[in-house]
Amino acid sequence: MDTVEAKKILEEVHEGICGTHANGFTMARQIMIFGYYWSTMEGDCINYAKKCHKCQIYGDKIHVPPSPLHVMTSPWPFSMWGMDVIGPISPKASNGYRFIFVVIDYFTKWVEATSYANVTKSTVSKFLKKEIICRYGMLEKIILDNALNLNNSMIAEVYIQFKIKHHNSSPCRPKNEWRGGSGQ
Structure with a gap:
């Protein structure tokens, strides 16, 4: 040939x-x-x-230099949860709610979520007690992002009340990573 x-x-x-x-x-x-x-x-x-x-x-190529992974593992189901608030959502839901409160188990990836008009210390406390602790048992750790909505002294009282260890996640963002926005 x-x-x-x-x-x-x-x-x-x-x-x-x-x-x-x-x-x-x-x-x-x-x-x-x-x-x-x-x-x-x-x-x-x-x-x-x-x-x-x-x-x-x-081609499907990664344009970010390699960096070490930061693994967060949970040794058993329902002992370590991630928690976050989504919102305010616009337009409001038909019931007037503007926020979605979400918790995710790190081991099983089980998600619990509900909507609220406002996320306050009492709503967080009631949700953790009713939807997490009563259903899945006492949790050991909660991981949050560094946003102020769940990182304040009022919410810290909830962690003390239930003897939950609170940790902030530390996302690794390389310097050259594109962050979105207006094309910058």
């Missing part, structure tokens, strides 16, 4: 009628299924896929 015919086969398999812009190894397998083979086929397929402009532009 000459190089012109091999190039036509590579083009057709990679981006022609049967093309899926597959990687080099997959392309080589597809070419063999179609009944073609040459000694440098696998290397040619890999090089062709590496040089494909569309694959390079639209």
Whole structure:
């Protein structure tokens, strides 16, 4: 097989009628299924896929330098929960509520959520007591983001009342990470 015919086969398999812009190894397998083979086929397929402009532009690549992961694990179900408030939501719900209070178990990923007009110390206390402690048992830790809505002295009293350890999450954001917004 000459190089012109091999190039036509590579083009057709990679981006022609049967093309899926597959990687080099997959392309080589597809070419063999179609009944073609040459000694440098696998290397040619890999090089062709590496040089494909569309694959390079639209490929699923991470544009952030690698950083160490910060694992938060829970040793048993329902002992460590993440807690957050979503809102204010606009427009208000039909019942006038503007906030969604959410807690998620770190071990099972179980979610409990409810809506409120306002999230106060008493609503947090009642929710934790009724929906979490009474249903799943006493929790050991609550993890929050650093937002002020649940990080204040009034809510801290709830943690003291139920003897819950409070931790703030520390999201790792590399300096070059795009943060959204107006294209900056």
